[in-house]
Amino acid sequence: MRKYIANIAPLNAEKIGTSAHGTAEFTIDGDTMHVKIEMFDTPANTEHWQHFHGFTDGKDAIVATMEQDTNHDGYIDLPETTPVSGTTMVPFDKAPQDMDIPNDTYPVADANGYYRYEKDVPMDILREDFKRDFGTDDIALDKRVVYVHGVPASMELPDTVKGDLLGYDTHVTLPIAGGKIEMIEND
Template identity: 60%
Template sequence: MTKYRAEIKPLNADKIGTRAHGTAEFELTATTLKIVVEMFDTPASMQHWEHFHGFPDGREAEVPTMVQDVNGDGFIDLEETFPVSGTTMVPFDDQPDAMNIPNDTYPVSDQAGHYKYEKEVPLANLQAQFEKTFKTSDLALDKRVVYVHGVSPEMPMPASVGGNLNEKYTCHTTLPIACGKIVKVD
């Protein structure tokens, strides 16, 4: 078994009014990938998309900084993370191995902004879908970052914040609120 961990730290905290933080832990065996994400101080009582992001070519993904706020609106939006973090790869939803990113089966935070997500994923299924999508079966977890997304749809956002996938999944759904680099644990 190989273990990985990410310390998830706040993003956009000064704009969203919470300092979302937590951990993501991964246990990789020959047959499964166990994922455990525990978050605190997220926007309360709402669904939070969470994924690992990276580059299909195996380059190292990094946590964004305000340098990525290229339009200067004070937000690091999803589109601005691509140059340093790559693309959305595996969702931490009810079926990660389906790799169906836009859906409504992600964790929901409680009234205090806490949630814990746990899932054991069949590795062969995940690798097959990963290969189909990214032309490699190597998850390369130590080259990825974990993102947690989502703020209330009532929160005012400037028109410059990108990340709308359609009318149902707006920049409120996709706004990164926390991120952490995945590292191998000895």
């Protein structure tokens, strides 16, 4: 059994008015990965896309900081995370193994900005789809970072804040928290 954890810290907190934080835990036992993500103080009543990001060449991903704010608008948007965090890889939605990123099956925070997500993921399907998309079946969790995204559609964002190259809405993709995944147990 292998266990991993990411302590998820706020991103863009001063701009969005809330300091989203929490933990993501991953337990791989046999051919199942149990994922548990618990978040606090996220924008309330909002769906939060959440994924792990990384590099396809095995490079170690890190969470973006204000140093990555290349256009100096005071926000770290999704494209600005790419140089240090890599690409969006696996979603934590209703079926992570399907690797279907744009959908509406991500968790929705309650009125207090809290949500808890738990899912058992079949590793054989995940590895197969991961290899299809990234050329390797090595999930390499300890080289990945977790991002939580999403602010209410009513929040005003400057035109300088971008979604991504595929044109997803900036309200959906704006990172609100992130954490580096670290191995804590390997039996």
